[in-house]
Amino acid sequence: MMKIAPILLCCISIFCGTHASVAQNNKENATDTVPKIEKYGIRVGADLAKPLRTLIEDGYSGFEVMGDFRVTKKFYAAVELGNESKDWVEPYVSSKTNGSYAKIGFDYNAYENWLGMENAITLGLRYGFSTFKQELLSYRIYTDNPAFPAETINDPQEFSGLNAHWAEFILGIKTEIVNNLYLSINVQLKRKISETEPDNFANLYIPGFNRTYDYSEFGVGYVYSVSYLIPIFKKKEVSQEKSE
Amino acid sequence: MIKKIFASILIIFAFKGCTKDDICPPDTATTPNLIINFKDITNPANAKKVNLLSVITNNIDSVEVVKLANTDSIAIPLNTNSDTTNYLFKRSIVSGSDTIKNFDKVRFVYQRRNLYVTRACGYKSEYFNLDKNLEEEGAENWIQEIILLRDTVNDENSAHITVLH
Numbered sequence: 001m002m003k004i005a006p007i008l009l010c011c012i013s014i015f016c017g018t019h020a021s022v023a024q025n026n027k028e029n030a031t032d033t034v035p036k037i038e039k040y041g042i043r044v045g046a047d048l049a050k051p052l053r054t055l056i057e058d059g060y061s062g063f064e065v066m067g068d069f070r071v072t073k074k075f076y077a078a079v080e081l082g083n084e085s086k087d088w089v090e091p092y093v094s095s096k097t098n099g100s101y102a103k104i105g106f107d108y109n110a111y112e113n114w115l116g117m118e119n120a121i122t123l124g125l126r127y128g129f130s131t132f133k134q135e136l137l138s139y140r141i142y143t144d145n146p147a148f149p150a151e152t153i154n155d156p157q158e159f160s161g162l163n164a165h166w167a168e169f170i171l172g173i174k175t176e177i178v179n180n181l182y183l184s185i186n187v188q189l190k191r192k193i194s195e196t197e198p199d200n201f202a203n204l205y206i207p208g209f210n211r212t213y214d215y216s217e218f219g220v221g222y223v224y225s226v227s228y229l230i231p232i233f234k235k236k237e238v239s240q241e242k243s244e
Numbered sequence: 245m246i247k248k249i250f251a252s253i254l255i256i257f258a259f260k261g262c263t264k265d266d267i268c269p270p271d272t273a274t275t276p277n278l279i280i281n282f283k284d285i286t287n288p289a290n291a292k293k294v295n296l297l298s299v300i301t302n303n304i305d306s307v308e309v310v311k312l313a314n315t316d317s318i319a320i321p322l323n324t325n326s327d328t329t330n331y332l333f334k335r336s337i338v339s340g341s342d343t344i345k346n347f348d349k350v351r352f353v354y355q356r357r358n359l360y361v362t363r364a365c366g367y368k369s370e371y372f373n374l375d376k377n378l379e380e381e382g383a384e385n386w387i388q389e390i391i392l393l394r395d396t397v398n399d400e401n402s403a404h405i406t407v408l409h
Contacts, residue, residue, distance in 0.1 A: 092268075092366020141324040141358060142274040142365045147307040148323045153358070153367075171252060187252075200360050214362040 035236045036115060040070045043182065045227020050082070059087030059096075062207070066225060068107060076107040078124060080223075084207035092140045093204070099132020101208030103168060117176070118229075124170035128190065130208045133160035136201050159198035164206045166190045166219070180229040190219040268365035275368040276400050277319035278352065285388040285408040291316040292409065294335055302330035302349060312336060319400060324369045328353050333407075335386045346386045349379035354397070371397040376405060 047064035054061040064082030071077050085098035105126035113119055136157045141150040172186025190209055197203060205211050209219045268274070284292035299310035299320055309320050323329040329352045337344045354371040361368050374395045378387055389408040397404055 090363050090366070093363060139358075139367050141367050141369050142268060142361060143321065143324060144270075144274075145277075145309070145321040147301050147309050147321050148325060148329075151325045200358075202360060202363065204363055212363075214364070 038073060038235045039118065039180075039229065039231045040233050040235060041229050041231040043068045043070075043076075043227050043229045045182070045184070045225045047082070047223045047225045049222065049224040050084070059089075061085045064223065064225075066223075066227065071106075074109050076109070076122075077105075078107050078126070079104045080126070080208075082208055086205045086207075087137075088204040088211070090204070092142055094137045094139070095201075095204050096135045096137060097132055097203070097205040097207065099130055099162075099207040101128060101130035101132075101206075103128040103208065105168070107170070107172075118182075119176060120172075120174040122170065122172045122174060122186070124168075124172065124186070126168040126170065128166045128168050128208055129163070130165075130206050131161075131163045132207050133158060134162060134198055134201070134203060134205075135159070136198075157201075159201065162196050162198060162203060164195035164203065164209060165193040166206075166209055167193060172223075180231065182227045182229065184223070184225045184227060186223050188221040188223070190221065192217040192219065266364060268362070272361060272365050273368070273399070274361055274365055275321070275324060276370065276397050277321050278371075278374075278397055278405065279317070279319050279400055279403045280405045280407055281317045281403040282407050282409060283316075288406075288408055294409065296336045296338070298334040298336065300332045300334060302332045306332075317403070322352060322354065322369075322371055322397065324356065327355060333387060335409075346384070348381070348385055348387045350387070350390070351377040351379070353377070374404065 044067045045065070047066070050062040050064050054063070062082060062084035064080055066078065066080040068076040068078040080103040081101070083098075083100045085096070087096050088094065103126040105124060107120075107122040107124040109120040109122055111119060111121040136159070138152050138154045138156075140152050143150050168188050168190045170186050170188050172184055174182050174184040177183050192209065192212070195203055195206065202214075203212055206219075210221045212219060282292055282294050282297075284290045293314055293316045295314050296312040297310055297315060297318070298308055298312055299318065301307045301309065310318050320331065331350045331352070333348045333350055335346045335348075352374065353376075354374045357370045357372065358367045359370060360366075372395065374392065374397060376390045376392055378385065378390050387407055387409050391406040391408065392404070393406060394402070394404045
């Protein structure tokens, strides 16, 4: 009973707090007579980080293009398409992966813009799918005994027709830098749903998913992109308070 | 809001750092060793310690894998780069200021199979169709007999070989 009291107090204060702020918003909207114009359209873009990595990083090449379509005030249907090739070198194994991927899902804009601004803090969900091939370039037998040091075995084997599925949560920021041109950055947390594993080997890298972990189904990623909004129509947002 | 987002980004990248995937954990089942136990020739049911046992790889750059141990059970590696492993089993009996050394040559022949373990550990070898051979020296041998218990070496749960002496 002693513990319930502060919890209740906390709940009440939160409720009262939000209620107060809602009331404040209503008041502001009621006095605001300029209608908000919201742009709807298709936004197309490309990742800047992957071409840059292609130039400066050995053993990597890739690109990603993306598009989104504003469905409602807050929701955007989104799709990403990409291709990656990556050499993965571990002390005991080295491999090369290349393939294509697609991600489809939606973004939710959690940011309330000021009048005339088109920025966004987005929360997104995606379903990701990749088809790729992986080549085992060389490997060593693990040994911690100095009696017979392991030799590197160069016996390249190619595993093609591999695929992987994952779910992805995206947290991102979009800023309109000039009219209809956006700069975005996002971080991605992915969870593998399924994958086809090569015989007597594993997928060290999955295009679109990035590196895998032996003891976890999770992966991470990021995108730094520039995109352009092709406006299709504009919607005037009429405050409900005014009609009352 | 912005602060929260940066905090989340930091958390994600902090956990991205050091994981079990970066080093091969010592408890991982990698290439198994050959387990040998030593028993009494007069009563093969009884374990008998070798006083003192050394096991040395019988090749150019020889390595001592067991050093002057008073033991009845050893775990020794098999060569992962070849289908044969040659060892010298040395018994050193210390009497007073003298040490009487006796070398017996043992050869293990097998086939290998390489299996993927994890990204940090790479591959391991398993051995099958294991066979053993003791070079006969008549009365000079301190090893009387080698008995093969299991011809597949894919774990270290029990002995693969029994040596009677």
